[in-house]
Amino acid sequence: MRVFSRKTLAEYWARHGDVEQSLKSWYSEAEKAQWRTPGDIKRSYPSASILTDNRVVFNIKGNAYRLIVKINYDYGHVFIRFVGTHAEYDKVNASTI
Numbered sequence: 001m002r003v004f005s006r007k008t009l010a011e012y013w014a015r016h017g018d019v020e021q022s023l024k025s026w027y028s029e030a031e032k033a034q035w036r037t038p039g040d041i042k043r044s045y046p047s048a049s050i051l052t053d054n055r056v057v058f059n060i061k062g063n064a065y066r067l068i069v070k071i072n073y074d075y076g077h078v079f080i081r082f083v084g085t086h087a088e089y090d091k092v093n094a095s096t097i
Contacts, residue, residue, distance in 0.1 A: 004077065068097060
């Protein structure tokens with residue numbers, strides 16, 4: 001998969017160093033993945049939440065952080081829409097962000 005963009009994650013972990021390794025690990029795994037369906041994601045990430053409009057919520061660092069992405073399965077693109085703490089996640093609409 002091609003993830004857009006690592007810079008978004010890097011800017012976040014620069015402010016929240018405790019999540020750096022977890023986000024780097026997720027990014028590395030996502031780049032190597034070949035997700036063609038939401039089921040492919042669930043096999044690798046059983047705790048991921050599959051939402052409408054090809055959005056997926058990943059629990060990061062033991063669910064202390066959340067990562068929302070939008071996926072274009074046909075092109076193999078993953079667009080980062082949100083990264084934040086669980087409390088910050090509760091304030092956004094994951095289906096539209």
